[in-house]
Amino acid sequence: MLVVQKYGGTSVADLERIGNVAGRVISYREKGDRVVVVVSAMAGETDRLLNMAHTIDRFPDEREVDVLISTGEQVVSALLAIMLKTMSCDAVSMLGHQVPIITDSSYTKARIAAIEKERIIEELDRGRVVVIPGFQGADEKGNITTLGRGGSDTTGVALAAALQADLCEIYTDVDGVYTADPNICPKARRLDTISYDEMLEMASLGAKVLQIRSVELAKKYNVPILVKTSFGEGPGTLVCKEEQSMTMEKVVIAGVTYNKNEAKITVNKVPDQPGVAAKIFTALSDANIVVDVIVQNVSKSSFTDITFTMAKAEAKKAYRLMEETAKEVGAESVTMDEGIAKVSIVGSGMMSHAGIASKMFSILAAEGINIQAITTSEIKVSCVIESKYSELALQALHTGFGLDREEIEEEK
Numbered sequence: 001m002l003v004v005q006k007y008g009g010t011s012v013a014d015l016e017r018i019g020n021v022a023g024r025v026i027s028y029r030e031k032g033d034r035v036v037v038v039v040s041a042m043a044g045e046t047d048r049l050l051n052m053a054h055t056i057d058r059f060p061d062e063r064e065v066d067v068l069i070s071t072g073e074q075v076v077s078a079l080l081a082i083m084l085k086t087m088s089c090d091a092v093s094m095l096g097h098q099v100p101i102i103t104d105s106s107y108t109k110a111r112i113a114a115i116e117k118e119r120i121i122e123e124l125d126r127g128r129v130v131v132i133p134g135f136q137g138a139d140e141k142g143n144i145t146t147l148g149r150g151g152s153d154t155t156g157v158a159l160a161a162a163l164q165a166d167l168c169e170i171y172t173d174v175d176g177v178y179t180a181d182p183n184i185c186p187k188a189r190r191l192d193t194i195s196y197d198e199m200l201e202m203a204s205l206g207a208k209v210l211q212i213r214s215v216e217l218a219k220k221y222n223v224p225i226l227v228k229t230s231f232g233e234g235p236g237t238l239v240c241k242e243e244q245s246m247t248m249e250k251v252v253i254a255g256v257t258y259n260k261n262e263a264k265i266t267v268n269k270v271p272d273q274p275g276v277a278a279k280i281f282t283a284l285s286d287a288n289i290v291v292d293v294i295v296q297n298v299s300k301s302s303f304t305d306i307t308f309t310m311a312k313a314e315a316k317k318a319y320r321l322m323e324e325t326a327k328e329v330g331a332e333s334v335t336m337d338e339g340i341a342k343v344s345i346v347g348s349g350m351m352s353h354a355g356i357a358s359k360m361f362s363i364l365a366a367e368g369i370n371i372q373a374i375t376t377s378e379i380k381v382s383c384v385i386e387s388k389y390s391e392l393a394l395q396a397l398h399t400g401f402g403l404d405r406e407e408i409e410e411e412k
Helices: 015-030 045-055 062-069 071-085 118-125 151-163 196-204 212-221 276-286 314-328 348-352 356-366 387-400 404-412
Strands: 002-006 034-039 089-095 101-103 112-115 131-132 136-137 145-147 169-174 193-196 223-227 237-240 255-271 291-296 303-311 333-346 373-377 380-386
Touching: 002 015, 002 151, 015 034, 015 071, 034 071, 034 118, 034 151, 045 062, 045 071, 045 101, 062 071, 062 101, 062 145, 071 089, 071 131, 101 151, 112 151, 118 131, 118 151, 118 303, 136 151, 136 255, 151 169, 196 237, 196 255, 196 333, 212 223, 255 276, 255 314, 255 387, 276 291, 276 314, 291 333, 291 373, 303 404, 314 333, 333 356, 356 380, 356 387, 380 387
Parallel strands: 002 034, 002 169, 034 131, 089 131, 101 136, 169 223, 193 237
Antiparallel strands: 101 112, 136 145, 223 237, 255 303, 255 333, 291 303, 333 380, 373 380
């Protein structure tokens, strides 16, 4: 079997943990598996390097930033290869530009265009473990590029797709995907399986187990992902096609998430005329600001209010932009609220079950939580609420939809 394993920053935080990773890799080799390993930088290393760059220059050149921060993963890949060799396991490290992993030239947020797999296959055929630094590649001119935060997950899945690997294992500091953040919901349970679509929604809504681009790639190329912990043993959670999931018929809701990193902007008393909304959202699009929930109130006296949410990091930029746009379209004012959160329920089973949204609203109402805005898809319902109620909402929804571990155990 050909397995691609990706190890996160906490899994390779020091030499002892790198040694543990080497031992795990060797256990796979002893079973006869061929192994490609993708590694992140040591925990905190990327931030340390970025801080040095920003100490020199508040807005450092992005090409040079990529050269700098790519070294964190390179260090770990070399150390792991050395460690494997000392344990009598032949290994070779290969940097992103040596594979090569070819990307576009969008420094600090590059996207993979192609992977030339021939050299990796040659090394595997020689009986070696191939260790590749995650998060990085090179553009067509040979410039080093990086894939953005969480990019090592994307590297792992992309390599698994290119090599047609049997499995991509993602090792983190948690032992799988949970029905909610176990730090907030102690009764949250680990899912045995979850569909790509459910994982995509949960990743986009605040769950931090997998980077969303890696899940998109896995779905596109049908790469099964097994999320496991590097700090023990356990079955983990399999992210796969919906028909492979064993939970689809049994569980309507797969998980509950919340995201506090959102802000809400309202453009007040907008003239209710054709083309005005287009001007507002075109201005945001031109500034590369991604909008999430959108609500337009019922028109009163030829005026309406338009409310939308976006990432909190983009809020001040969006607010300034909307002040300018409001003058152009004849709106009265613009207000911003950074004290919001988005709480969501996710589950493919929702498509065949009625009354899910109304049940969610009733659960929140019973806790005295007011809903400011709502957005839905086939497999999710999200509500914008006051940020101070986010943890209460998460716990109430988790219990209300029967996801608590004790309830599941009683059913068995």
